[in-house]
Amino acid sequence: AQSVTQLGSHVSVSEGALVLLRCNYSSSVPPYLFWYVQYPNQGLQLLLKYTSAATLVKGINGFEAEFKKSETSFHLTKPSAHMSDAAEYFCAVTDTSGTYKYIFGTGTRLKVLA
Amino acid sequence: KAGVTQTPRYLIKTRGQQVTLSCSPISGHRSVSWYQQTPGQGLQFLFEYFSETQRNKGNFPGRFSGRQFSNSRSEMNVSTLELGDSALYLCASSIDRANEKLFFGSGTQLSVL
Numbered sequence: 642a643q644s645v646t647q648l649g650s651h652v653s654v655s656e657g658a659l660v661l662l663r664c665n666y667s668s669s670v671p672p673y674l675f676w677y678v679q680y681p682n683q684g685l686q687l688l689l690k691y692t693s694a695a696t697l698v699k700g701i702n703g704f705e706a707e708f709k710k711s712e713t714s715f716h717l718t719k720p721s722a723h724m725s726d727a728a729e730y731f732c733a734v735t736d737t738s739g740t741y742k743y744i745f746g747t748g749t750r751l752k753v754l755a
Numbered sequence: 756k757a758g759v760t761q762t763p764r765y766l767i768k769t770r771g772q773q774v775t776l777s778c779s780p781i782s783g784h785r786s787v788s789w790y791q792q793t794p795g796q797g798l799q800f801l802f803e804y805f806s807e808t809q810r811n812k813g814n815f816p817g818r819f820s821g822r823q824f825s826n827s828r829s830e831m832n833v834s835t836l837e838l839g840d841s842a843l844y845l846c847a848s849s850i851d852r853a854n855e856k857l858f859f860g861s862g863t864q865l866s867v868l
Contacts (some may be wrong), residue, residue, distance in 0.1 A: 652790070675856065677859075682861070683861055684759070684845055684847075684859030684860050684861045684862055685798075685845070685847075685857070685859045686859065687856040687857070690856060716785075731797065731798065732816060742800065742803065742811045743788070743798070743800065743857065745790070745797050745798040745800075746797055747795065747797035748797045748798075
């Protein structure tokens with residue numbers, strides 16, 4: 642069965658500092674992996690997705706993530722945090738067998754300190 | 756293109772009542788999924804509909820049900836509400852391919868008193 646683990650329910654960084662949000666997955670088949678962001682009082686929106694084309698995936702707002710099969714990880718990074726990055730971030734996995742079922746992590750709330 | 760629309764935005768109910776939530780997907784999207792979001796639990800998958808058929812189902816009791824209409828609009832119903840059902844219910848639509856992204860509505864915030 643697929644699963645997603647996000648380490649750290651809350652992460653605080655200073656403005657301008659590196660953002661690193663961790664995601665590890667478990668899947669018996671090659672996965673598709675996603676990062677979504679949720680701003681207050683809104684639904685989720687896609688940041689980036691991995692679908693086996695390239696291991697380093699670039700997304701919107703300067704975020705990127707690297708798929709590491711050996712570590713079963715898909716960590717999200719951004720070189721320099723901005724105040725507007727404060728939000729909740731969700732890692733998700735779906736499989737390539739065609740079940741169309743997304744499994745989401747429990748989320749990481751990012752706080753950016755001035 | 757209009758986004759995913761969920762109504763109502765807020766609901767307050769009492770224990771034992773039932774509730775129906777509505778979701779209108781993006782035009783052309785035939786897959787609609789429902790999620791329950793609570794603090795600390797993340798998004799829990801409820802069910803997914805495609806062409807009026809339930810294709811996937813999460814681990815929720817039978818009090819939670821849904822349906823999809825021929826125009827892809829979807830409703831979910833929760834009967835005999837419990838305090839623990841208080842949550843943000845999110846609907847998402849997508850084109851019918853596994854690697855396609857989900858488009859989320861803003862959700863319906865349900866409070867059970």
